[in-house]
Amino acid sequence: NAGVMQNPRHLVRRRGQEARLRCSPMKGHSHVYWYRQLPEEGLKFMVYLQKENIIDESGMPKERFSAEFPKEGPSILRIQQVVRGDSAAYFCASSRWDSSYNEQFFGPGTRLTVL
Amino acid sequence: SQQGEEDPQALSIQEGENATMNCSYKTSINNLQWYRQNSGRGLVHLILIRSNEREKHSGRLRVTLDTSKKSSSLLITASRAADTASYFCAATGNQFYFGTGTSLTVIP
16 A cells, blocks of 8 residues: 655746645545645644545645645645745645544655745 | 644754653644654654543653643653654644654764
């Protein structure tokens, strides 16, 4: 059973470009979470999605960031018009059920560098 | 601010010694989880303790939870160089909050 997959592992963008980060949850998991980790800092929750639904996006910046988890295919975190401050590691996690009661399984992360 | 806050921020010990990390949180939780992150890698789930549990063991790991003080501790016994990593606590209630982590260095 493959773990959580994220791609790309490394992404370099110039200021103003768009960044698309993909996350494929573990088989059988229908809950996906995105986190951002700035250099030398802990993880910060961004958004929690179930298939075709955004459950909690309280950690998402109000502008330029969006996330989706379609019925088919991976979850996508999209960052439009990237700025240098968006440079960070973005981790995706999945769980079988509501993670309030169960552990999340993390992907290896995507390291975004904005030039 | 973050729900989970670890203490200390950095810890350096000799191989074979025990390492204790603490975590405090702010509101009611369903459970508290500890994760490890090796440098430049993703997170690995270590152990989950539910709000009605006080202590839990898994191999060389021992976790305690004091809901009256809203705190938890992670003890790693007989540490090894391979335990060198950052350790995060995650307070899980209506949402999922990570602390800023404790950076543990085990010197061979």
